[in-house]
Amino acid sequence: MIRLDNISKQNGRQLLFIEASAALQRGEKIGLVGPNGAGKTTLFRMITGQEPPDEGLVLVDRGVTIGFFSQDVGEMSGRSAVAEVMDGAGDVSTVAAELRELESALADPDRADEMEALIERFGEVQARFEELGGYALDGRAREVLAGLSFSPEMMDGDVGALSGGWKMRVALARILLMRPDVMLLDEPSNHLDLESLIWLENFLRGYDGALLMTSHDREFMNRIVRKIIEIDGGALTSYSGDYGFYERQRALAEQQQQAQFERQQAMLAKEIAFIERFKARASHAAQVQSRVKKLDKIDRVEPPRRRQVTSFEFLPAPRSGDxxxxxxxxxxxxxxxxxxxxxxxxxxxxxxxxxxxxxxxxxxxxxxxxxxxxxxxxxxxxxxxxxxxxxxxxxxxxxxxxxxxxxxxxxxxxxxxxxxxxxxxxxxxxxxxxxxxxxxxxxxxxxxxxxxxxxxxxxxxxxxxxxxxxxxxxxxxxxxxxxxxxxxxxxxxxxxxxxxxxxxxxxxxxxxxxxxxxxxxxxxxxxxxxxxxxxxxxxx
Missing domain, CATH: 3.40.50.300 (P-loop containing nucleotide triphosphate hydrolases)
Structure with a gap:
């Protein structure tokens, strides 16, 4: 459905992607991981066309609908939370908007001479609205909002009166109601209480489209995704499994790379010591030259390049009473x-x-x-x-x-x-x-x-x-x-x-x-x- 083909991207002086490739297939649920600043949000923006790659291609199959939830929800005010959510429901919301315009036109005495054409068009649009499940839309929107812990009063109140965290839930509800072919969710678990989080987890497990998401909640990620794509050092690496599997595989790969690096360093040190010792002796000139050439041809193993998280140790706290x-x-x-x-x-x-x-x-x-x-x-x-x-x-x-x-x-x-x-x-x-x-x-x-x-x-x-x-x-x-x-x-x-x-x-x-x-x-x-x-x- 979506392919990233040898993409390269630079942000200022930072190289985010260097000839990186990955794919999202129909129905796949993928977790996107990597250190802060590695380029996770940039990747989402490239998939949605908000930013082009510097080199390479982002290929999206024809007709694929994409819903993108990000932390930057923008301004919302003047409408109820339900209306705001329904407005993002894809085709059905476009048809609903035309239906409202036609209802207004039919009630306008100045347009009486167009009545026949308006009635005919109203019938067509109403049939399409029904076909798309439009009359059930209000109920579905309320169901999603209830799952995200909205009370009936909050659903019908002005969305502008809500805090930033609740507005984010409205933006998330829009994407969930839309049920696009592909959901891109950037930290959907932020700002959710435990009940909403578990509801969202169940919703996403039952969603039959493709999903690419970031989350700082490992339990949430483990229960939803079956594949991990890691962004690190400009490369995209895929792991077939949940977050726990990815952690184990990555740790194993790091150990193996560290062992390879150490073995090679020991070998290089031995060779360099030989060269230094015998370079001045004519009797060993051929051997020295041979070893110098060998060293020049060796592919150097890099040490594992991981962000080290320092551990924090408490100073002893004074003892309190019982x-x-x-x-x-x-x-x-x-x-x-x-x-x-x-x-x-x-x-x-x-x-x-x-x-x-x-x-x-x-x-x-x-x-x-x-x-x-x-x-x-x-x-x-x-x-x-x-x-x-x-x-x-x-x-x-x-x-x-x-x-x-x-x-x-x-x-x-x-x-x-x-x-x-x-x-x-x-x-x-x-x-x-x-x-x-x-x-x-x-x-x-x-x-x-x-x-x-x-x-x-x-x-x-x-x-x-x-x-x-x-x-x-x-x-x-x-x-x-x-x-x-x-x-x-x-x-x-x-x-x-x-x-x-x-x-x-x-x-x-x-x-x-x-x-x-x-x-x-x-x-x-x-x-x-x-x-x-x-x-x-x-x-x-």
């Missing part, structure tokens, strides 16, 4: 909406509590109450003795000073820390080389999240409260964070939609339901096994 946070008979409401009535909760030292609940159940509110960011209407919230709190909230990224560089932002928080130590910290969180000189205002969402996390974890608290800490983080940085937090000896209370993160770190599950708090001993994996659901109300 009771870390206590909520007694807490009541909380927003307007007429009751969030909690008489909530009791005790978080104990070294517990890692993950908080689950449907949208609006009060997950973020619980974290805000514990951190003192919001007050209960009734009841008490108290932190235990010697508790040193660290709170990662989504709005923390907005509080960074845009004029400061990454390094200055770290220095501002830790003025007495050695420069080398701060540079090592920045490197752990993906800021290497000149990246530390970037001003905060130009950082992407992922870079801001990494900087806030670095600031919080350098001098570690003994109670970490994390609200969606993995949003915007790429898979490699998430793995580093999971490895670091697995060694952390403090207490954690966190909300996340990343099932790999939940399973790796939790040892207690707090499920918020309309009936109250359900408390499960054991981590997320045990919760799924016990309840048969991966998220409240959704069976695995």
């Amino acid at each position: 009771d870390v946070a206590k909520l007694r008979q807490v009541h909380k409401r927003y307007g007429s909406r009751v969030i909690y009535e008489g909530l009791d909760l005790l978080v104990r030292r070294r517990e890692r509590c993950c908080v689950l609940g449907v949208n609006g159940a009060g997950k973020s509110t619980l974290l805000k109450l514990v951190t003192g960011s919001t007050e209960p209407d009734e009841g008490t919230v108290t932190l235990g003795g010697s508790v040193k709190l660290g709170y990662f909230a989504q709005h923390a990224m907005e509080l960074l000073d845009g004029d400061r560089t990454v390094f200055q932002a770290l220095e501002d928080d830790f003025p007495r820390a050695p420069q080398g130590s701060l540079r090592a910290l920045a490197g752990c969180f993906g800021f290497t080389g000149d990246d530390v000189e970037k001003r905060c205002r130009v950082l992407s969402g992922g870079e801001k999240a990494r900087l806030v996390m670095a600031k919080m974890l350098y001098d570690p608290p003994n109670f970490l409260v994390l609200d969606e800490p993995t949003n915007h983080l790429d898979i490699a940085t998430k793995e580093m964070l999971i490895a670091a937090l697995a060694q952390y000896e403090g207490t954690m209370l966190f909300v996340s939609h990343d099932r790999h993160f939940l399973a790796a770190l939790s040892n207690r599950v707090l499920e918020l339901t309309p009936e109250g708090l359900h408390d499960y001993d054991g981590g997320y994996t045990e919760y799924v096994a016990r309840t048969g659901q991966e998220a409240p109300g959704l069976h695995a």
Whole structure:
């Protein structure tokens, strides 16, 4: 359906693709992976014709429809979310627009003399609309929006009043309703809660078109794709399997290449030592010449060229008391909406509590109450003795000073820390080389999240409260964070939609339901096994 034939592409001074080739066949579901800046979004833009390759061809079969979801959703306002989604439904939305125009023309007394032609055309368009399933379109659009966690009020309200994250869901819903021959999805799992993520996973598994997508959620990727295309060093390499298979194969290939490289280096060193030793002796001139020629002809093996993710090790956190946070008979409401009535909760030292609940159940509110960011209407919230709190909230990224560089932002928080130590910290969180000189205002969402996390974890608290800490983080940085937090000896209370993160770190599950708090001993994996659901109300 789509072929990339020896494409080359340069972005400024960076070579993104060098005579790279790949193909997307009918019905294939492919994950596109590679380090940040490798050219994943550029590849999508070349397939959709928004950017041409410098050399080579992008070939799309005649008549193939492509739906492209990207993080840049543009402006939306003046229409309901349902209308916005239906407008992107391909042919049927074009026919619907003509039907609306004809209805308006039929009601216009100034066009009475055209009535016969208008009625005839209206009949033709109406038949075509029916044939395309147009009358079911509103219901289908609402079904998709409901799957992405929209309430009926949000579906019918002005899309302009929605936050950026919800507008992204509208843009995603447009593509899903369109059901094109090929879907190109650039980070569709960003901004989705766990329920929406699982719904989208099931939708894409049942989609019979071809799919090419990026995602920072390895579990999501593993359940959908059956092939991986990796962008690295200008080349496109295909692996037949899910993300886990790709990781294993890539690690194996790296080991083999490293072993080849080391063997060749040893051989070269031996040959060069011989040449250096005997080059001045006439008796060995022929042998020396022979070996010099041999060295010139050898194809040099390059060492594996992989982005190294530095591991981050916590300094020991001070010990807290055994009771870390206590909520007694807490009541909380927003307007007429009751969030909690008489909530009791005790978080104990070294517990890692993950908080689950449907949208609006009060997950973020619980974290805000514990951190003192919001007050209960009734009841008490108290932190235990010697508790040193660290709170990662989504709005923390907005509080960074845009004029400061990454390094200055770290220095501002830790003025007495050695420069080398701060540079090592920045490197752990993906800021290497000149990246530390970037001003905060130009950082992407992922870079801001990494900087806030670095600031919080350098001098570690003994109670970490994390609200969606993995949003915007790429898979490699998430793995580093999971490895670091697995060694952390403090207490954690966190909300996340990343099932790999939940399973790796939790040892207690707090499920918020309309009936109250359900408390499960054991981590997320045990919760799924016990309840048969991966998220409240959704069976695995």
